[in-house]
Amino acid sequence: MFGAYINLLAAKFGTLPLMATPGKIARSPRPSSAAAPITSRDNRWLKEFRVALRGGLPTESGFVGVEGVRLVEEALRSGCAIEAVLFSESGERHHERLAPLIDRPEIAIPILRTTDRLFEGVADTEHPQGIAALVKPRVASFDDLLRVGEGVCSPLLVVLAGVQDPGNVGTILRTASAFGATGAVTAASGQSGTASPFSPKALRASAGAALHVPILAGMSLPILLAQLRVANVRTLASCVHESADSDKPLLAPWEVDWCEPVALLVGNEGAGLPQEVERSADARIRIPTSSGVESLNAAAAAAVLFYEAARQRKSLATGGTKP
Numbered sequence: 001m002f003g004a005y006i007n008l009l010a011a012k013f014g015t016l017p018l019m020a021t022p023g024k025i026a027r028s029p030r031p032s033s034a035a036a037p038i039t040s041r042d043n044r045w046l047k048e049f050r051v052a053l054r055g056g057l058p059t060e061s062g063f064v065g066v067e068g069v070r071l072v073e074e075a076l077r078s079g080c081a082i083e084a085v086l087f088s089e090s091g092e093r094h095h096e097r098l099a100p101l102i103d104r105p106e107i108a109i110p111i112l113r114t115t116d117r118l119f120e121g122v123a124d125t126e127h128p129q130g131i132a133a134l135v136k137p138r139v140a141s142f143d144d145l146l147r148v149g150e151g152v153c154s155p156l157l158v159v160l161a162g163v164q165d166p167g168n169v170g171t172i173l174r175t176a177s178a179f180g181a182t183g184a185v186t187a188a189s190g191q192s193g194t195a196s197p198f199s200p201k202a203l204r205a206s207a208g209a210a211l212h213v214p215i216l217a218g219m220s221l222p223i224l225l226a227q228l229r230v231a232n233v234r235t236l237a238s239c240v241h242e243s244a245d246s247d248k249p250l251l252a253p254w255e256v257d258w259c260e261p262v263a264l265l266v267g268n269e270g271a272g273l274p275q276e277v278e279r280s281a282d283a284r285i286r287i288p289t290s291s292g293v294e295s296l297n298a299a300a301a302a303a304v305l306f307y308e309a310a311r312q313r314k315s316l317a318t319g320g321t322k323p
Contacts, residue, residue: 037089038114041121045112049086050122052134056199059083063134064198066208067123069094074208075135076101083134084110088119091130098131124200137198140214142227145183146261153316154261155233156181156309160197161221161277162189162268163298169195170205171299172266177209179306180313184213187221189267190274225280233261237281238301240272250284258309259316269298 038046051057052065063083066075075082076098085102087095092113095102102109119130146155158176163169163186173184186194195202197210197217228235236256237248256262265281267273278284287296287304296304 036113038112038118041118043114045084045086046114046118046122048083048134049132053122053124053132053200056124056196056201058198059134061136063136064203065124065132065200066135066203066211067125067132067200068129068204069097069131071203071208072131072133073098073101075133075211078135078208078211080138080211081136082109083136084112085133086112086114086119086122086131088114088116088128088130090116091119091128094129094131135211137211138214140183140216142216142224142231144214145185145216146231146233148182152180152182153259153313155183155263156258156261156306156313157183157185157228157233157263158302158306159185159187159221159224159235159263159265160194161187161265161273162192162271163194163266164192165269166195166199166202167205168269168297168299169197170202170207170210172302173197173202173206173213173215174209175299175303176306177206177213179303179310181213181306183215185216185219185224185263187219187224189221189277191271192268221277222280225277228263231261233263234283235263235265235281236283236285237265237273237278238267238305239278239284239286240267240270248279248281248284250286252288253285253305253308256283256285256308258312262309264302264305266298266302 048059048063049065052059052063053067058064061083066072072085102111116130120128123132145157148155158172158181160169160172163172169186176184184197186197188194197206197215203210225235239250265273265277267277285305287301289296
């Protein structure tokens with residue numbers, strides 16, 4: 001029976017996942033050793049990598065593709081489930097850097113090899129580094145977003161509502177994470193959807209931050225706003241234009257108390273947030289700019305706002321006072 005199972009796996013994937021033999025501990029072999037290289041573009045593993053990387057879609061099992069030594073390293077450090085790691089012939093030079101993460105005896109990640117030509121056929125980048133992995137992002141709940149670690153005064157969330165450029169999505173997540181955001185939400189704004197934070201371009205732009213920050217993806221914006229209100233999380237609508245049909249105050253970044261539970265709503269790159277969302281938020285916020293400059297890029301604006309949040313929170317943590 002055991003032998004039949006092995007043969008079934010071999011027929012499906014073209015190479016075997018790592019398995020323990022009786023009395024021995026399963027270890028991930030180096031790419032240059034036991035596993036035979038994949039030489040057919042129709043191999044099931046390469047098809048999964050092609051869907052996840054070049055296609056930019058999750059596999060049937062919900063795994064997404066990360067490419068490049070830095071992103072693969074972040075994926076391995078994230079604690080997310082890893083289905084497989086793929087090296088090309090030239091990419092094997094990165095194995096030494098990743099060895100502490102993939103050669104540990106307590107894990108058994110399938111380590112696959114293929115040719116440079118076949119790797120280029122599944123890669124999303126123009127000049128691939130020859131290393132990729134299939135990783136399953138964590139599934140976050142609303143309650144996960146409200147949990148904070150030791151030393152963190154309160155939840156600090158970013159809500160992406162209609163941010164269509166995956167590069168902007170990834171950059172905002174990277175910035176928010178760098179300045180202490182505890183969670184993120186992606187939602188459609190009613191005018192446009194938000195790009196997936198787990199697409200290859202967004203993952204590259206986030207430098208792997210999307211695999212570390214709890215993200216609740218595809219949330220209904222009206223339901224989210226209602227849940228934030230019940231949870232006593234203050235919602236701030238970032239405004240592209242100064243004038244809006246709203247009676248809510250228009251605040252500068254330093255006029256906000258970022259030490260309380262806060263969710264920053266970031267809208268579409270051009271249109272911003274719908275007026276009904278601005279009206280539903282607890283307050284509106286806008287970065288003052290020089291005359292002649294109407295507004296900042298969505299990612300740049302988020303960086304300014306989260307920097308102010310980090311400044312206030314650090315001041316409070318070191319014995320300062322709230323603004």
